[in-house]
Amino acid sequence: MTENSDHSDRSANPDHPEHSARHGYSEKDVQREVTELEGKSATAARLFDIRRIIGGLFVIYGVIVTIVGLTDDDAAIDKAEGININLWTGLGMLLLGLFFLAWLKLRPTAPPPPDVDAGAAPGGGPTE
């Protein structure tokens, strides 16, 4: 193992983190590499909010299935043990969809955290 010599190289050469990170293999390398990538990461800023999609899909599903339930003939109801399962499932899905849309409205996506320099809280999160 030449790990020890790699370590001294790395501390002498902090300007080439990518290079040394792929040879040094210590926790410090991973920490630095990942922290650097976290700094450039675009997910937090650009990824849409999944609540909008869940809400939208379940409102659509809920409306369709509820309408089916309202227009179901006796055969469909008899099949489901006398329960209008389309109506109940439809209403349930509609409520779930509306819940997600309401949650999104009441607690909108937090604005992306401003870039923090490496010295401040590396875990991310909004800075005060």
Next chain:
Amino acid sequence: MHTPTQTPTNSPTLLAAELRLPTNWLDYTLLGIYFVVVLGIGFAARRSVKTSLDFFLSGRSLPAWVTGLAFISANLAATEILGMAANSAQYGAYTVHWYWIGAIPAMVFLGLVMMPFYYGSKVRSVPEFLLLRFDKGAHLLSSILFAFAAILIAGVNLYALAIVVEALLGWPQWVAIVVAGFFVLAYITLGGLSSAIYNEVLQFFVILAALIPITVLSLKKVGGWDGLSDKLTQTHGDDFVTAWGGTGIGEANPLGANWLTIVLGLGFVLSFGYWTTNFAEVQRALSAKNLSAAQRTPLIAAFPKIFIVFLVMIPGLAAAALIPGFGTKESGYQYNDAIPYLMEGLLPNGVLGIAVTGLLAAFMAGMAANVSSFNTVFTTDIWAKYVVTDREDGYYVRFGRLITAIGVLASIGTAFLASSFSNIMSYLQTLFSFFNVPMFVVFIVGMFWKRASMKSGFWGLLAGTTAAMVNYFVFYKQDIISIPSDQGANFVSAIAGFVAGGVVMVAVSLFTAPKPTEELQGLVYGTRSPGMAEPPAPGDEAWYRKPALLGWGAIVLAAACYIPFSF
């Protein structure tokens, strides 16, 4: 646990051929809407991918409820849904063990004890943790084993999907394999892990919307819980609706296991191996936005896990109560038919479409979880560390997309490989005993024993995997030792892998140099790393976000759930 213990038949099909569902245009519309949304998530997530960390780990930026639901969804593959219903139809209420003792303690352990080391060390994968804790040998071996296992398991999911879709909808197998493969390929290549995780969260709710109506209607049909348990007690005996009846040591029961093997084998070796070191699961937690969210990922998942058992067990029990001899040849049904049989008999068009969508969603979730963890390990752990090491970050994003495509194509290949095994459920279990259990022993020794040397990781992993494979292929397949069933063999393989791995690690550690203490900070229990000292994010002080409270709450709740099934 991820997979059921058994599929009792030797038939190469998973379902009875007569179970064609009466689907119509309405059901296909609902299914079509879902596929459009799945692709839409992929396209919409695409613009968030800027760095390799975005592609492979969602930039470590997702909230806990999202990663938590993705964590449970990655586990809720359709093999689990169909298989656990089958399990219930065959063994009865023993199924609860796979959830309450076979999952919850391991999930809580992952969240409370292991996650600070995983997340705090900022590793991007489970093998990368082994690289830091041990050396390159352990890292490369675990990466290759994991990549290999992930592709095999993705193929099993794909094949299971194909035969279920063929039986239920009448599509030829290759059509189902290519269509499902295409959608998974498209959304992961476009949006990376964010897209996989977002789809898993959506899948979670669609699966619930599919299972809840089936459970409610099947319970109504058999006359409620009382009617169900009365009928089953008459036909299957008193123990069928209890969790522990007949599990005393030396007593005979259909499961072939006593309380000790349930607690140690299922609750400890198999369950901890799956939940705490399987990267397809752990990856979801590593994509959380901070340590607190990462810890809460498996804990948030634990609560739905406690209750999902009812949504698979009740339909399975109901099927057993409704058809005399369900699962035997005379009835014309196999145990795996429980949920499809109820869908066919109880659900009108509309809800039927939702249920079909839920099943397909569950298959895709299982496959996508494996593909998205495979591309991460192959790119960051194998390619970027040993093959093409010094390229700019953008290169690894492009390579990750390429390897996703290759991974999906390879899974299509392994799907056809899986089709040559007569019993795919036990094939899956065999894979788990080869790959998960040895990884777990290396982890647990490495994380709790400072003295475990750099070399011991590689040799422990090699010895554990070899022991499990030798037990299965030589001792069991060649009839050198007599084990009654495949599942029994898998269980012995798991124990063999665990013991061999542990013993070899201790032996190797005694003769080789330990890792210097300063390189173990934050990797071994009792040490700390800078990543573990991060201040709590605003709002995380709330009592309902305390990991300890969530974790112990889940344990207490799971234990309480046992009470009505124990007397």
